[in-house]
Amino acid sequence: MSEVSPEDFAPILAQVRRFVRTRVVPREQEILDSDAVPADIRKQTAEMGLFGYAIPQEWGGLGLDLVQDVELAMEFGYTSLALRSMFGTNNGIAGQVLVNYGTEEQKQRWLAAIASGAVVASFALTEPGAGSNPAGLRTKAVRDGDDWVIDGQKRFITNAPSADLFVVFARTRPADDSGPGIAVFLVPADSEGLYVGPKDKKMGQEGALTADVTFTGVRVPASALVGGSEDVGYRAAMTSLARGRVHIAALAVGSAQRALDETVAYAASARQGGTAIGDFQLVQAMIADQQTGVMAGRALVRDAAAQYVSGADRRIAPSVAKLFCTEMVGKVADLAVQVHGGTGYMRDVPVERIYREVRLLRLYEGTSEIQRLIIGGGLVRTEQKSQ
Template sequence: MTLDLETREQLVATIRRFVDERLLPAEAEVAESDSIPDLIVEEMKELGLFGLSIPEEFGGLGLTMSEEAALIFEIGRAAPAFRSLFATNVGIGSQGLVIDGTPEQKAQYLPRIASGELIGSFALTEPDVGSDAGSVRTTALRDGDSYILNGTKRYITNAPLAGLFTVMARTDPAQKGAQGVSAFAVEAGLPGLSTGRPEKKMGQQGAHVCDVIFENCRVPASALIGGVEGMGFKTAMKVLDKGRLHIAAACVGLAERIMDDMMDYAVTRKQFGKPIADFQMLQVMFADSRAEAYAARAMVEDAARRRDAGESVATLASCAKMFASEMVGRVADRNVQVHGGAGYIREYRAEQLFRDARLFRIYEGTTQIQQGIIARTMAAEARARLGL
């Protein structure tokens, strides 16, 4: 349901206050402890952040893509670990069920995902499977009224906390490529399902990833999302445009926050008798950052509106994700440079945000994957125009 303008503005303002008053002051603690305080997690649940995209009938806010992006612009201003905690519930950890789940699966899981009672996690990547997602090796073989899962998933976001895994597994070993892959809703705690130790990462401390291991893990046949084999990869593809726009919005929010930090430092730091903000060579970096962040915001907003209107936006989502994730990396790098020696010191946060920003160019499809998608679409359009 689309919110009226006043309600939307009130919701955005509420999230902005939450970011300013609760999240930003907690960033250093989260980075140091690699953990988000329980009280903040509860406050995030109360605000409905875990159910932004889940339909109202299942306890979520049921936001449109445009509305979700408006909130993620705000949440994105804080260290990415905060958003990461609920992002899988909003995106790839729930949307497979929202789009293709059976009525029973939706009723069983979506209310608990929306409330934050269940943390959803999306298990696709494997030790030898990353960008080539159609090469999944984890197997799910039918055995009576169950499936037996075997395999290892790697770098799975929120896996240490997850109560429900959306697992991509090959149900037809004879079928090569994506056609033999199915999606399962697998509850944590089942015999044969275990998680590895949380990885130590370059950045985004407080957001946890680890391996998920299946060793003769028996799941009921009712766990097959949609009740149809061979649809898992198609289900995953359906949610990617939404996830990529969400990531792009987060990149915009982080870039805008970094620019605030950069300018606050530049107008107060003096060299040669005047603020460094007055030096023309630095002004080039300020202007480039502002223009690029504005362009990325406009891309997200345009693609989100088009998606809400029912248009296919797969290519536009790839454009937005590619541009925004590369953009925030450049802005974060400029921020370190503007801070000079202070930019390399943890106290100033510039180095932490530089490391945090780096991951955006990798997950939900690397920059190179987005470039391939965009280029193939352009070639197909050209052939269609020429009748080839």
């Protein structure tokens, strides 16, 4: 049950929509050129409570549930994805690990600062040899007296260059019958032996910062073990990723809506041989395919979020939503470039940026291939258990 009623949520959603469209959209080129979100936009984002919108109110957040989260995410997707990336891990995969699995002491120490934006939390799971499937994790945590010592390397870690706190997944023992042997640790960014590499140079998503993070003999106290248990880690990762997949699906719908809007506006005004290109039936057919994808995606995201919140389905539906919506936005963005013609291939045109940005959505928080395995394998296993 959300802490915020639908009546109270409506003005929050309206404010976010207004902020995105009047304050962020006009500055997309600045974000792209500088590869950074301007400080005044970050400040306003924090003042609006967006660094903690999905953190419970008792810890200073807004307390929105996933049904409400996806409505905001569809607005965030309408502009440069760097905006959402700035506070996404605080509300999502990093913050939710603490909300759902942290000890009372850990929540007291970190959650209010995460909700306010004073602390940027970063989710350190992916490694050179372990991406969408955390079972391949090689980063190790070894007990030494009352402390843990962490060694390993993480890759493509969102917000690593600006993080204050890393939520680090590490193997404490080989996988066995009792579980995968993966634990989660809270590691402050200023810990000795923790090194953040140079900012990654990416295909798109300018302003969204990622980097490698290396842990060399990083020592943390026993109180840094999330939930006070070695066996919490894998479950925490899977739960956070499933929730995050619905959020990413909603983000994809927002980006697809923007690509569609840019396409329709261009088709209605650009002329070829004296005729608006939107009057050509083949162009209308491409726009029809875009609109169909956007509407199907929006309905699917809302259904998956409702099933997650009710507890009806927290595994198959999130993967279905992420698979469909992230594949859909790739097609919608491609059609947007096609309708724009040569103009759509030019830098500084929104659909060119969108085309590059949304390519990543099919890769992170579980590739499309991993989602297919979760969906297909899950359905088959459920049927086998019932026989």
